[in-house]
Amino acid sequence: MDRLRQRADFLAVANGARVNSPAFVLQSRPRDDSGPIRIGFTVTKKNGNAPERNRIRRRLRELVKRLEPVLMQPHHDYVLVGRRDALSRPFATMLDDLRIAFSKPARHTAKEQSKGRGQRPGTAPAASRKTD
Template sequence: MERLKKRPEFLAAARGVSRAMPGLVLQARDRGDGGPARVGFTVTRKVGNAVTRNRVRRRLREAVRLTMPPLARPGFDYVVIGRLGTIARPFDLLREDLHRALDAVHRRGPQGAGAQGARSRPARRRR
């Protein structure tokens, strides 16, 4: 699975479907090109200091590595966002959160997350 690295790729994924779970938030968007699925990770300073953020990011990366390959769809970009509770959440529950979030974003609409109008409200632009 490839990685998202550039800001415009993350912003494009934010315009897709988003699902919040206790341990993470998953954003997904269909690129429409049928290429390999790509994933990016975001952990803000609200979660903690640099050491804590890096631990959260490592836990999310491992959950994605173990959970996503059979569930991710080709041509989709995914952004996994760490939350305050990610660090304390048991790893098996974190993986379950990711699995449920993936199911939810792909159930939405006839063509999954890439369907036009899939989001009920437009994404806010943050400063």
């Protein structure tokens, strides 16, 4: 298992599927190559100061180390986005949450859900609206 380190990889995974949990958000994206599973960790500044964010990140890394690799799909990239609850949530509970997140069918982002859909019901195309 490799680590994601480049911003472009994190942004690509952010457009993929996601599963929410109280302590983290798991984002995933299938890749076209035959490389190993890659995983990245991120915690935003709104979750606290640097020591708190680092503690959240360390807890997330330890979760992944203790997780059975069989749960992860091959040829995928994953990103764990830490939340503030990761500081106070029991570690065993977070590990169960992560197992559940990997086993759940992922929900796609709003961007992906809106692709391919027509206009919203009840709205007319912009060209046919009257401009009086």
